[in-house]
Amino acid sequence: MFEFEDYYKIDMDESHKAEAYSALKEELDGGEVGYYLLPEDISLVANIESYILEKNLASDRIENVVILGIGGSSLGTKAIDRLLEYSTKRDENAIRRRNNKNLIFLENVDPNEIEESLKGVRVDNSVFIVISKSGGTIETTSSFKFLLKRFGLTFDDEVFQNSFIIITDKNSPLDQFANDFNLKVFHLPTNVGGRFSVLSAVGLLPLALVGYDIGEILAGAKELKESFFAKKEDMLIKKAYYYAINREKTPINVLFSYSSAFKFFNEWFVQLWAESLGKINRDGEHVGLTPVGLIGSIDQHSFLQLIIEGPKDKNVTMIKVKNFDNDLMIPDITLPHLEKTDFINNHTFNELINAQCDATMQSILDQDIGLDRIVIDRLTEKSVGYLILYFELLTSLTGYFLNLNTYDQPGVELGKKILQERFSK
Amino acid sequence: MFEFEDYYKIDMDESHKAEAYSALKEELDGGEVGYYLLPEDISLVANIESYILEKNLASDRIENVVILGIGGSSLGTKAIDRLLEYSTKRDENAIRRRNNKNLIFLENVDPNEIEESLKGVRVDNSVFIVISKSGGTIETTSSFKFLLKRFGLTFDDEVFQNSFIIITDKNSPLDQFANDFNLKVFHLPTNVGGRFSVLSAVGLLPLALVGYDIGEILAGAKELKESFFAKKEDMLIKKAYYYAINREKTPINVLFSYSSAFKFFNEWFVQLWAESLGKINRDGEHVGLTPVGLIGSIDQHSFLQLIIEGPKDKNVTMIKVKNFDNDLMIPDITLPHLEKTDFINNHTFNELINAQCDATMQSILDQDIGLDRIVIDRLTEKSVGYLILYFELLTSLTGYFLNLNTYDQPGVELGKKILQERFSK
Known part of the structure; x- marks a missing residue:
């Protein structure tokens, strides 16, 4: 499914490796970090799928799946949908294909x-999913209120209760609201942070609604999880260690993905990396x-110059998709x-983009720049699940070597406070 | 139209400022850097508009404007369209409104x-614009060949000759091809590099085809150009100087734009900045x-943590759009x-995003991080033209202070050579 190549040389003590495995194992066992458990939550898959059946949400009546959520509540879903949509739409023989429902994200509060x-x-042609871990995200509650007004809905309205689904922490204010008015709720485990939540209901519910095999996504993640906790992923540890010890020399990490399908995956990675490790x-x-x-090849005509010189x-x-x-x-013209x-001429576009x-890899290596490459056989639910967990584990490991708390985000609270004060005057 | 605020303090000799004005004036007068002249090319506007009339390309028959181009041949057009599309579509009373033609970009060689x-x-429902400065960009010629085959066109075909328009340097191989087969050509001035070309036919032709007032875009750019060469833009010089002298301390420049409309503008800026100054x-x-x-507020839930801590x-x-x-x-619910x-509640989304x-600005300033802000009254053809030239001049000035050639890109040639060798074996 994957080949991993690295072209940097580092020496790393075996004891350092062992400590890193242990550190993440402790996080897993201690129960403070919940995302490690998501790949095994088969009961969630069953719950989601039976809910979709029960409410007949797969029907053609539902043309739009509207997500109200921002940051960790939207980026992962967008990423996976974009990675898979072309391939699963094209595959006429697949058991599961992405259906034609629109995934619409109300993220930003840009009114236009x-x-x-x-x-x-x-x-009557949409299902709405309101996602907020804390429950009080101002962008999300504002869009929520706006929709209530726009569609003339009241809390006791059955249409409201049947069209809106809530994903939030247990006992959050939003959870309590949902309980008061009989809205369907899926809980996010409290020990799973927003940016690590794509393999929870946050990602799985919308992805199931548009037709993906969410069990396969988890199966892919589970494969890597098991291999990692069986201490078979030394390369991942080496990579995190390499980033950490070079943090002053090379503080910028470039993810250069060769397919337009990675557009939102890159954005998901940027959030995960920046918000987890900037501390x-x-x-x-x-x-x-x-x-x-x-994105390659586009950014060969842009950022590559800065990398090289x-x-x-x-x-x-670098990320390369083989097939x-x-x-x-390209015809013989x-x-x-x-x-x-x-x-x-007479080569496929697939061959061109891979070449x-x-x-580009060769031209970067010629400059003695630290580089590794992930080669993916093809984009499938399974390989994408694996890839998601790969970057999540890499983040946890790098956070461990940087000696920080990977899972909080204290730096973004001040702005929220200032915002509220401005309107309370 | 604009307010510029800066919150960093630097001392700068008057003589340094004068030298910077002179350096750019020399580039203008010497004729090596052509983008300074674009804002005044009113005859190009007339040519484009009369060509559209003559060929009846504004008609509803044309549903798609398909751009074959990558990097500097596509990013600027995408940027301006996205900045203006919401506002000009909403304005029922505007003299010019964006029409409903799709702007489609064949940039990447991702086959899906x-x-x-x-x-x-x-x-029969599209017009195709093939854009390549050098003429030989492999992504663009490959897509071009693909379209010829897909639509069964031959070079002598009138349908071909009427549907394809070429934008390239005078006497480039693509120009010669176009002349052989009677294709309409718009020339890019040879002293205008791809990433500085959006105010040439590269951007103006497609933007005119979807209904924008391209004369106004140039008028906005011209306003800043005249003010700059009248030595009235000290702030711009100070900013470039600040970036250059702090290049080792603060090598990362963040553009934080508060509106989703800036999505592609940010990408245009990234190319301009990275490829011009990475040398x-x-x-x-x-x-x-x-x-x-x-993009704000989205990235408050992502990258902001890294900025703050x-x-x-x-x-x-930061970029803020007032109106x-x-x-x-947000209703009173x-x-x-x-x-x-x-x-x-009872505030507009416009007020929320601006607050x-x-x-966020206040929370960043509290960390003593160098910051400036561009406040735009509203997004119009004129303000967008001004903004484009603002960042182009800033790039030229920063390149001057970094003592480099802002206008070449030698670092990306090696990869092209390696690619060709691979297929020539």
Whole structure:
């Protein structure tokens, strides 16, 4: 399913490796970090699937799945949908295919975007999922209130109660609201932070609604989880260690993904990495690694120049998808005067984009820049589940080596307080 | 139209300022840097508009404007369209409104994306614009060949000659091809690089086709150009100088734009900044500043944590749009148990997003992080033209202070060579 290549050389004591395995095992056993348990939550898959059946939400009546959520409540779902939508739509023989329901995200409070997003959305052709871990996210509650008004719904309205689903922490204010008015609730385990929540109901419910095999997504994550806790993932530990010890020399980590399908996956990674690792650590130091997400080949015409000739302050991880399952070809046509482009004729676009990935990798390695590459056989529910957990574990490990709390986000609270004060005057 | 605020303090000799004005004036007068002249090219506007009339390309028959181009040939157009589309679509009384034609970009060579992008695209309902400065960009020529095959077109075909428009350098191989087969060509001035080309035909032709007032875009740019060369833009010079002298202390420049409309503008900026300034400079040093584009409020739930608590290696520029011309409101609804979110009731989303921008700015300033802010009255053709030139001039000035050639990109050539060698074996 995967090949992992790394081209940096580091020496690492066996004892350091053992300690890293132990540290994450302690987090798992101690129960403070809940995302490790998500890949095994088969009962959640069953609950989601039976709820969809019971309420007939797979029916063609539902044209839109509208997510009210921001940050960790939306990025992971967007990422997985974009990774899988092309491939599963194209596969006529697949048991599960992405259906044609629109996934619509009310994330930002940009009024023009809200208006544009809601075109064609009605209560009778849509299901709405309100996602907020704490329950009080101002963007999400504001959009929620706006929809209530727009559709003229009251809390006791059956239409309201049947169209809105809540995902939140148990006993959060939003949970209590949902209980008062008989809304369906899926709980987020309290020990799972927003940015680590895509394999919980936060991601699985909307992904199931648009037709993906969410059991397979978990199965992929579970495969890596088991292998990791069986201490068979030394490369992952080495990579985290490499990032941590080079945090001052190379504080910028570039994820260079060769397929447009990774657009939102890159954004999900950026959130996970920036918000988990940008911290005052236990030694009182301001630490953190700046993530940058790039798409190949597009960004060969942009950011690559900075990587190659700029300061040597970056590491690069490349992602290559071997099989796009698509045989579109560059035809054997010679454009007079442009004969020098003929070298690619009679090759597939799949071959071209992969050859570009290889060539760019070579040109970066020639500059002695730290690089590793993840080669994925094909994008499937299973491989995507594996990939998600790969980056989550990498984040936990890097946070461990940086000696910080990977799972909190104290730096973003001040702005919220200032906001509230402004309106309370 | 604009307010510029800066919150960093620097001392700068008057002589340094004068030298910077002179340096850019020399570039203008010497004729090596052509983008300074674009805002005044009124004859291009007339040519584009009369060509659209002559060929009746504004008609409803044309449903799709398909751009074949990558990097500098696509990002600027995408950026401006996204900045303006909501506002000009909503304004019922505007003289010009964005029409309903789809702008479709064939950028990447991801085969699944190509297939998805071309759904519903036929020769008889579309116009195709092939954009390549050098003429030989492999992504663009490959897509071009693919379309020829897909639609069964031959070079002598009138349908082909009437549906495809070329934008390239004079005498490039693509220009020669176009001349052989009577294709309409718009030339890019040879002294205008791809990433500085959005105010040339590269951006103006597609933007005119979807209905924007391209004369106004140029007028906005011209206003700043004249003011700059009249030596009235000291703040811009101070900002570039500040970035350059702090290049080692704060090598990361964050653009934090408070509206979803800036999504592609951020990407345009990232290309402009990374590819222009990531260089081996004239003193033989690897210099460069890493750009990061963020969208507020979304990235308050992501990257902001890293800015606030991470290493002090960043400067931030915020962008705020005062008027979204949209009065969508957060209604006066109390969600039981969520009363603490009521402080925002009866305010517009426009007020909320702007208050979030203010609050985030305050929380960043509290950390003593270098920050400036651009406040735009509203997004119009004119203000967007001004903003484009603002960042282009800032790039030229920063490149001047970093003592490098802002306009070349030698670092991306090696990968192209390796790619070609792979297929020539």
